Amino acid sequence: MQDASAGEDHGLKARLTEAAAWPVRLVFKILEWPFAAVQRVVGVPRMPWLFLAPNLLFFGIFVVIPLFINFAYSLTGGTQLFLQDRPFTGTEQYGFLLDCERITDPVTCREDRFWKGIYNTATFIFFQVTFMVLFSLITALILNREIRARGFFRAVFFFPVLLSPVVVALIWKWILLRDGILNAFLVSIGFDKILFFVSPEWSMFWAVFVSIWANMGFYTLILLAGLQAIPPDLYEAAEMDGTKAERVFWRITLPLLWPNLLVVVVLALIKGVQVFDEVFVLTGGGPGTATQFIVQYIYTTGFVDQVQNFGLAAAASVVLGVVLFFLTMAQLAATRRRDDA
Amino acid sequence: MKLNALLGTSAVALTLAATAAFAETELRMMWYNDGIEGEVMQSLLDRFEEANPDISVTLDVVPYKSIIEGLPIQLAAGEGPDLARVTDLGGLSQYYLDLTPYLSDVGYWQSNFGPFLDWLAPDSDAIPGFMTQLTVTGPYVNKTLFEQAGVDLPGEGATWDDYATAVNKVADALDIPIPMAWDRSGHRVSGPAISMGAKMFDADGNPALVDDGLKAMAQRLYDWHQDGTMSKELWGSVSGSSYLGANEDFANAQVVMYMSGSWQIPQFAEQIGDGFDWWAVPAPCGPAYCSGMPGGAALVGIGATEHPAEVGKLMDWLSQEEQLAEFYGKTLFIPGHLGLASGGVEFDTEDPRAKHALSTFAGAVPNISPVAFDLQGYKSNRVMFNALISRLNEAIVGELTLDQAYERMEDDVAKQLAEQSR
Structure with a gap:
């Protein structure tokens, strides 16, 4: 009787x-005819290009062409908006950006704010990436264990990723202001208020901290998948x-997790x-x-x-682009070396 | 009941559809709000639309930042609204519409808006618009705190140093966190710097930002930030030329003296009300003047509009005394219309603090230095304001010495003007 019912369900x-x-x-039936016709004309080996064409078109219009336009702008001066109205200045803008007496001291550079931006970005990256990877790894290792309410904690760590960076920054700004929650707490336990955004060190600390808080869930998820x-x-x-x-961690987990860690x-x-965006709203750059x-x-x-x-x-955008290009190349090289090994 | 509701809704929908169909021209006005002026302008526009059913006007209220940063890009690209409320009066002059051919009485405009037209059209005799408000920079004090602390409010002719001493006494007596706060703006610093003797321009009329007068004021601001008279939290907590106001801190009685300007009156009247006595005081004196900076916002027609005649018609209607008297009266703005300024506007407030502030700022106009008027009329003045505030700030937080900051100010101004002149 049960078999008959199961058979009916299956049917x-x-x-x-x-x-x-x-x-x-x-x-698929409708599409088959035109695609078959195109395949006869272009041949099977060229068909992948056809499927990639829409994506390549968008990539070309919104990434590659603006890249060249941006480069063209970098060779011009003046304040006119349209390229054809702007005087050609060659590499003058690059010369201006890179004109430094001592590259280690931004104050001696003609465009000191550009160099301060570079040094600040390097400092931020050093701390943010180091601690981001470290905390993401620790969190992923913990969430990979059989702990109580594991699903809940995974959601909790991932939740900030869903928030807009501006919202994240505003939330933390309210917490950290002179009359914010954190200072109220400090005062309630007998400490003085700390003006976090007045101190360069505190401002950088919170910029790094908030960035890690907001993005860690995403990286944790990648590492969790690897684990x-x-x-x-x-x-x-x-x-x-x-x-x-x-020994298990160093000899099994870490080597096998390495591709994910690299990503x-x-x-x-x-x-x-x-x-x-996050830091601009949080500290305004100050x-x-x-x-x-x-x-x-x-x-x-x-x-x-x-x-x-x-x-x-x-x-300056071109310089930034070059840096990103080398970072990406380094990633590709590291991935290839790993694959070859 | 349901039938009535249905009929009513249909009637409204039909009326709206008919109005939209009848309005052949749609104008867009880009606007920002300091207080309630958006509501007042909307009510005027509604009346204009009633009288001119062939023109509809949409008031696009945007953040002030969009006016400063977004609008110039739109205008440079030949896009943008038909009208806009702007504060970079001369800096955007190349994009304004000359309303002259569309005005019913050009003489009325010249006699009532004359001095301000030079701010809007520094290189021509064009009539691009009118001032929605004339502003004067100057300080407010929390008079209640002075009274509670038993400290006398500095009187007529008091200097910035007198005020610094007094506000510190008040803050010490009552444990107020910020004795003095200034808007983070080069425009705000310029009036006091001119009072200290800053000339801003050389003998040939070229910008010359750094001189002994400016250094005297910059040194004071630097010292006040180091000794706690001013909190680094306000100026120090952002970078570059970003604007930051202390209006909320002042409204929360966290500040004894706040250097800002007349545009804060409506906001303080509403926010503070009779919470404490907020009192506008005359601009403190230096050896040269007791000057604030003039300024304001203007409503202008945009040259790229496809409907210049309709823009002209609207501007002509809005500029009439009847409309402007209502606008200035309800918004508590100092009139940018000479006839109304001399005849007096009936301000829509019973608040004695607001009335006192309006009369204080209106009374400050004759004391404004000619240098301040020249600076306000200079179309690249924001280049100077931005260099001043951003570099001074870097000195205050210890990234530069004051001397390095002065060098950088001059370099920044020279660089940007050179780029502009290419």
Whole structure:
């Protein structure tokens, strides 16, 4: 009796699946004819290009062409908006950006704010990437264990990723202001208020902290996926051999997690170089220029100053682009070396 | 009941559709708000639309930042609204519409808006618009705190140093966190610097930002930040030329003296009310003047509009005394219309503090230095304001010495003007 009922269910399921697949089949049927005709003309080896064409078109229009336009702007001066109206100045903007007596001291550079932006960005990246990777790894290792309410904690760590950077920065700003929650707490336990955004060190600390808080969930997820892809029998074998936990981590977990870690490091590096919105809302780049990063310099130079220096902003963007290019190349090289090994 | 509601809704929908169909020309006005002026302008526009059913006007209220940063890009690209409320009066002059051919009485405009037209059109005789408000920079004090602390409010002719001493006494007596706060703005610093003797221009009329007068004021601001008279939190907590006001701190009685300007009156009247006595005081004196900076916002037509005649018609209607008297009266703005300024505007407030502040700022106009008027009329003045505030700030937080900051100010101004002249 049960078998008969199961058979009926199975038949119903098959009919429903068939009904649902019908429109899909119809679409493929309609598309088959033109694609077959095109395939006859261009040949099978060239067909992938056809499928890639829409994406390449968008990439070309919104990335590659603006890249060249930006480079062209970097070779011009003046304040006119349209390229054809702007005087050609050659590499003058680059010369201006790179004109330094001592490259280690931004004050001696002609465009001191550009160099301050570079040094601030480098400092930010060093701390942000280091601690981001470290905390993401620790969190992923913990969330990979059989702990109570694991699903809840995974959601908690991922939640800030869903928030807009501006919202994140505003929330933390309210917490950290002179009359914010944190200072209220400090006063309630007998400490003095701390003016966090007046101190360069505190401002940089909170810029790094908030950035890690906001983005860590994403990187944790990547590492968690990597941890779950490690075959459990390796751990079982290690356990049977009586291997110590630290040795298991260094000899099994870390080497097998390495590709994911590399992705996390490179993504965090690239995102670190591009840092702008969160910190701009949180600290405004201050105090002074202590948290003014390279993208803020570009934005200010191109769009905020009364004399909108698009040429100089474009030249700084090219420099930033070159840095990102080398970072990406480094990632590719590291990945290839790993694959070859 | 349901039928009535349905009929009513249909009637409203039909009326709206008919109005939209009838309005052949749609104008867009980009606007920002300091207080309630958006509501007042909307009510005027509603009246204009009633009288001119072929023109509809949409008031696009945007953040002030969009006016300063977004609008210039739109205008440079040949885009933008038909009209806009702007504060970079001369800096955007190349994009304004000359309303002259569309005005019913050009003489009325010249006699009532004459001095301000030079700010809007520094290089021509064009009539691009009118001032929605004339502003004067100057300080407010929390008079209640002075009374509670038993400290006398400095009187007529008091200097900035007198005020610094007094506000510190008040703050010490009552444990107020910020004795003195200034808007983070080069425009705000310029009036006191001119009072200290800053000339701002050389003998040939070229910008010359740094001189002994400016250094005297800059040194004071630097010292006040180091000794706690001013909190580094306000100026030090952002970078570049970003504007930051202390209006909320003042409204929360966290500041004894606040250097800002007349545009804060409506906001303080509403926010503070009779919470404490907020009192506008005359601009403190230096050896040269007791001057604030003039300024304001103007409503201008935009040259790229496709409907110049309709823009002209609207501007002509709005500029009439009846409309402007209502606008200035309700918004508590100092009139930028000479006829109304001399005849007096009936301000829509019973608040004695607001009335006192309005009369204080209006009375400050004759004391404004000619240098301040020249600076306000200079179309690249924001280059000077931005260099001043951003570099002074870097000195205050210890990234530069004051001497390095002065060098950088001059270099920044020279660089940007050179770029502009290419």
